[in-house]
Every structure is written in structure tokens, then in C-alpha cells.
Amino acid sequence: MTVFISGGSKSGKSALAEDLAVKLSGGKALYYVATMVPKDSEDAVRVEKHRLARRGKGFETLECPKLVSRCAEGRPQGTFLLDSVTALLANMMFAEDGSVDENCSARASEELLALAALAADSVFVSDFIYADAEEYEELTEAFRRELALTDRALAKAADLVIEVCCGQYMIHKGEMPA
Amino acid sequence: MDLIIGGAFQGKLEYAKEKYGLAESDIFRCGGGADIDASFRCVYGLEDYVKSCLKEGKEPALDFRPDAVLIGREIFSGVVPVDPEIRRFREGYGRYLQKLAARCDTVTRIFCGLPQRIK
Structure with missing residues (x-):
């Protein structure tokens, strides 16, 4: 089963995603695809918080900032949690050499x-960053557009699509696994 | 009248095109000020239209064709904008959408390309 989760920040998406991944794995191999490349101490603290929250849930962490499909090669029985699509898209849009790919959603x-x-x-966990009144400059708008297109591709393919708000969830497609 | 709302880049127009079989010639794209042509089947970008109306001190229209498909962006989930003009726009547009939604037969919210009927 493919699950896509989105919602505002600090809404409880990661906790729900972890619980669902554990449930779906049914005790079989469980992998956490870590996409975020920590850039400063603030990022490092966030990574550590998520790592602590996952401790004891049985995840094996696979560091993979871009070519995430390779994580699944040779692990056909695995359940994979990717948190977050937003971080993956940032890695794809803004390369280490300083170049920017403003049309990276197809690749992602x-x-x-x-x-x-x-x-x-x-x-898959993503961030819903599309409903404020702010007027962003071109590059931020491009990032929002590319993330939205990626989200929509995932939501279309997913069996289950969930929006999370205040730790509660709304189902837009499919049914929670029993 | 049917209202379609949702955040930026969520696929509102794509949904409307498919659901109502709209051609490009059926769609009036707002963004050219406070005057719109309500004879079009579909009016897209209500946020731009209402923004212009508020700037020019005009009341935005609430009367459209009975089979009109009206599309607007949700912009209400950020912090209160510092810029007073954007603040007034957010408030005026929000109140407008409430009145318009009350007159519509259906209201559909698009989330990541997926429709959810909320009226």
C-alpha cells in the first residue's frame, strides 16, 4: 500500500506516518528514508528530535537525499517511510554546486x-504550504509549484491520502488499514 | 453555481476542466482589474478579481450564470499579514467567499489534486 500524508507544520504528520509504517510492516523490515541534509545546528536538533521519537519503533535509517528509489532496490519486502517530500524536493531543486532546477518535480x-x-x-510525508496570503518572490513560488506538482503525482498514485491537522486526520482517498 | 476552492497549485482548474468539460474559451481568467465578464461559464482566479475590487472600492459581483463554475484560491492559513493592504484583502476576500459559497449549490475543496465536496 502507498500512503501520502500532508498538512501544516507541527500538526502530527510524522507521528501518524511512523505509526502507519509500523502497522503496515507487520513486523517485517522497516526503513526510514532520511532525506534531510542538516545545514546548521537548528537542523541537527530537529533531526535528533525525530530520531529520538523513532527510537524503539524498529526503523533502520537509510540516508538518501536524492535518488530514493535506490533504497528499495534489493529490499522488496520492505516498508519505507519517507519524511519528507519537501526536503527531497529542496535537495533536487538546489544543488550543492549552487545551481537551481526550477522544473525538478518530474524528476522528484x-x-x-x-x-x-x-x-x-x-x-510519504509532505508539507502543505499553499494557503496563505503572502506574496512570494519567483524562486519561492517555483518551489511551491514544484512541491505541489510532486504532491499531486503522489496523491494520484497513492491508495490512501491523509490530511493531518492538530494531531487529527482527514481521509481524502482510500481507507485506513485495519 | 459551483464554487471550487483550494490552495495554490492544487489543481483547481485542472479539476474543473475535467469535471465540467471546459474548453479554454469557456474560461475567464481574472487578473486584469475589477471588471470581469460574467457571461463566461467559468471564472478563474477570484482572488485577483476581489483584490482589484477592494483596491478600486467596488463591490465584487455575487451574481453569475446559474451554471457558473467559480474558482478561487484559499489564502487564509498563514499568519496575519504585516502589510495592511494584504490584511484588508485577506479579510475582504474571505468574507466575499463566505457570501458566494452561501449562494452556490456546491462547494468543492481541492487538496493535492483530490476533490472534497464541503457543500
């Missing part, structure tokens, strides 16, 4: 859908 979607197709089960 391809990697993510390939991971979903190879995995027994997969859970």
Missing part, C-alpha cells in the same frame, strides 16, 4: 513513484 515524482512501486508498502 519519478524517484518517489519508483520507490513506491518497488516497496511492499510506503508512506
Whole structure:
């Protein structure tokens, strides 16, 4: 089963995603695809918080900032949690050499859908950053557009699509696994 | 009248095109000020239209064709904008959407390309 989760920041997306991934794995191999490349001490603290929250849940962490489909190669029985699509897109849009790919959603979607197709089960977490009145400059708008296009590709392919708000969830597609 | 709302880049127009079989010639794209042509089946970008109306001190229209498909962006989930003009726009547009939604037969919210009927 492929699950796509989105919602505002600090809404409880990661906790729900972890619980769902544990449930779907049914005791079989469980992987956490870590996409974020910590850039400063603030990022490092956030990574540590998430790492602590996952401790004891049985995840094996796979560091993979870009070509995430490779994580699933040779692990066909695995359940994969990818948190977050936002971080993956940032890695793809802004390369280490300083170049910017303003049309990276096709590349990102391809990697993510390939991971979903190879995995027994997969859970993807993204951020809903589309409903404020702010007027952003061109590059931020491009990032919002590319992330939205990636989200939509995942939501289309997913069996279950969930919006999280205040730790509560709304189902837009499919049904929670029993 | 049917209202379609949702955040930026969520696929509102794509949904409307498919659901109502709209051609490009059926769509009036707002963004050219406070005057719109309500004879079009679909009016897209209500946020731009209402923003212009508020700037020019005009009341935005609430009357459209009975089979009108009206599309607007949700912009209400950020912090209160510092800029007073954007603040007034957010408030005026929000109140407008409430009145318009009350007149519409259906209201559909698009989330990541997926529709959810909320009226």
C-alpha cells in the first residue's frame, strides 16, 4: 500500500506516518528514508528530535537525499517511510554546486513513484504550504509549484491520502488499514 | 453555481476542466482589474478579481450564470499579514467567499489534486 500524508507544520504528520509504517510492516523490515541534509545546528536538533521519537519503533535509517528509489532496490519486502517530500524536493531543486532546477518535480515524482512501486508498502510525508496570503518572490513560488506538482503525482498514485491537522486526520482517498 | 476552492497549485482548474468539460474559451481568467465578464461559464482566479475590487472600492459581483463554475484560491492559513493592504484583502476576500459559497449549490475543496465536496 502507498500512503501520502500532508498538512501544516507541527500538526502530527510524522507521528501518524511512523505509526502507519509500523502497522503496515507487520513486523517485517522497516526503513526510514532520511532525506534531510542538516545545514546548521537548528537542523541537527530537529533531526535528533525525530530520531529520538523513532527510537524503539524498529526503523533502520537509510540516508538518501536524492535518488530514493535506490533504497528499495534489493529490499522488496520492505516498508519505507519517507519524511519528507519537501526536503527531497529542496535537495533536487538546489544543488550543492549552487545551481537551481526550477522544473525538478518530474524528476522528484519519478524517484518517489519508483520507490513506491518497488516497496511492499510506503508512506510519504509532505508539507502543505499553499494557503496563505503572502506574496512570494519567483524562486519561492517555483518551489511551491514544484512541491505541489510532486504532491499531486503522489496523491494520484497513492491508495490512501491523509490530511493531518492538530494531531487529527482527514481521509481524502482510500481507507485506513485495519 | 459551483464554487471550487483550494490552495495554490492544487489543481483547481485542472479539476474543473475535467469535471465540467471546459474548453479554454469557456474560461475567464481574472487578473486584469475589477471588471470581469460574467457571461463566461467559468471564472478563474477570484482572488485577483476581489483584490482589484477592494483596491478600486467596488463591490465584487455575487451574481453569475446559474451554471457558473467559480474558482478561487484559499489564502487564509498563514499568519496575519504585516502589510495592511494584504490584511484588508485577506479579510475582504474571505468574507466575499463566505457570501458566494452561501449562494452556490456546491462547494468543492481541492487538496493535492483530490476533490472534497464541503457543500
